[in-house]
Amino acid sequence: MELYFLPKSKINLLMEEILGEFTVFGPKQKDIQFVFEEISHPEELRLDYNTSILPPVKTFFPNNEKLIAFNLNNIDKTEIVTNENRKILFGVHPCDINAIKMMDEIFAKPPQDEHYLARRKETIIIGLNCKKPCGEKTLCYDKGTYKADSGFDLMFWETHDGYVVQVVSNLGKYFTAKFSYFFNFFTEFTENFYDFVDNFQSEQEQNFTKKLTHNIFELPEALRETYDSELWHEIGAKCLSCGSCNIVCPTCYCFDVHDVVDLDLEGGHRCRNWDSCQNIGFACVGSGENFREKSSQRNRHRVFKKEVYLPQNQGFSGCVGCGRCNNVCIAGISLIEIYNRAFELQKNQEEQK
Numbered sequence: 001m002e003l004y005f006l007p008k009s010k011i012n013l014l015m016e017e018i019l020g021e022f023t024v025f026g027p028k029q030k031d032i033q034f035v036f037e038e039i040s041h042p043e044e045l046r047l048d049y050n051t052s053i054l055p056p057v058k059t060f061f062p063n064n065e066k067l068i069a070f071n072l073n074n075i076d077k078t079e080i081v082t083n084e085n086r087k088i089l090f091g092v093h094p095c096d097i098n099a100i101k102m103m104d105e106i107f108a109k110p111p112q113d114e115h116y117l118a119r120r121k122e123t124i125i126i127g128l129n130c131k132k133p134c135g136e137k138t139l140c141y142d143k144g145t146y147k148a149d150s151g152f153d154l155m156f157w158e159t160h161d162g163y164v165v166q167v168v169s170n171l172g173k174y175f176t177a178k179f180s181y182f183f184n185f186f187t188e189f190t191e192n193f194y195d196f197v198d199n200f201q202s203e204q205e206q207n208f209t210k211k212l213t214h215n216i217f218e219l220p221e222a223l224r225e226t227y228d229s230e231l232w233h234e235i236g237a238k239c240l241s242c243g244s245c246n247i248v249c250p251t252c253y254c255f256d257v258h259d260v261v262d263l264d265l266e267g268g269h270r271c272r273n274w275d276s277c278q279n280i281g282f283a284c285v286g287s288g289e290n291f292r293e294k295s296s297q298r299n300r301h302r303v304f305k306k307e308v309y310l311p312q313n314q315g316f317s318g319c320v321g322c323g324r325c326n327n328v329c330i331a332g333i334s335l336i337e338i339y340n341r342a343f344e345l346q347k348n349q350e351e352q353k
């Protein structure tokens with residue numbers, strides 16, 4: 001592991017150099033919120049952001065994507081459309097790093113998603129550790145995703161006048177060597193890193209609070225007990241089936257595929273768009289049967305997929321606790337409330353036994 005120090009006064013100069021060589025995606029302000037999008041000018045980068053509307057992982061998995069181009073006269077001319085520009089994701093928070101790790105695993109499983117993997121390949125991920133939670137509705141402290149121990153090439157740790165830069169991969173070494181050689185942006189970090197991390201973590205412990213009444217590891221079992229409970233009817237009655245909770249989620253990966261034929265009928269494209277398990281037609285099959293017709297069933301499925309089925313089948317939770325779904329829901333539905341209700345129901349059931 002290599003360690004450097006980067007003064008805040010040099011960030012804009014560094015960005016100018018980086019933008020000359022890479023496509024950079026990072027947090028920038030949009031009205032009173034932040035978006036994680038392509039950066040065109042150094043001043044756009046806002047490392048003091050709380051959270052972004054859409055998560056950084058959507059850079060690798062965009063809505064509205066052409067998967068293949070086909071020619072109806074000659075099927076051999078079918079080509080795979082990919083986009084392999086070399087890029088940097090700058091300022092990714094630990095919860096989103098953990099989400100990217102999860103999506104990497106999902107999309108790399110056979111059959112591999114070559115479009116996601118082509119965009120992901122060779123992307124340099126520069127993490128930015130959080131000293132405090134980005135909002136009231138996050139679950140990252142309960143889930144342990146407020147920190148990341150892998151899944152990044154460099155990690156920035158903020159100090160009052162700069163950033164301690166932790167380099168953990170060959171891509172990270174390439175990055176710091178490239179920009180240090182000519183411009184000396186990065187100076188050696190001479191303090192004891194482990195003492196620095198201890199102090200940083202003490203600050204985190206003071207700022208982050210748990211939102212759940214029970215340990216997160218007890219959640220799958222508690223949720224299983226709710227399967228036939230009133231809870232889902234109550235949530236279903238409030239939900240507007242808008243799908244916003246899925247759209248902003250860094251770990252939702254469902255999509256729909258459709259063909260668009262050119263007007264000359266000679267060829268066209270096969271495209272994909274994000275889909276949402278909260279849409280009424282999501283579980284509708286050819287015969288017209290809808291396996292999750294009711295909103296209560298769809299809401300239960302969203303939560304069970306993340307917190308029961310994925311832990312059971314893949315060994316990890318499908319939620320990194322970023323809080324975006326809680327922030328965006330116009331019906332005021334919150335995972336924190338659902339999870340605590342599940343714990344409460346489980347406790348009541350145990351007391352009645």
Ligand code: SF4
Pocket residue numbers: 238239240241242243244245246278328329330331332333
């Ligand atoms: S954002 Fe809220 S209202 Fe919209 S589908 Fe999700 S839970 Fe329902």
Ligand code: SF4
Pocket residue numbers: 139245248249250251252306318319320321322323324325326335
């Ligand atoms: S389910 Fe909600 S809190 Fe969990 S990762 Fe998705 S958006 Fe974030």
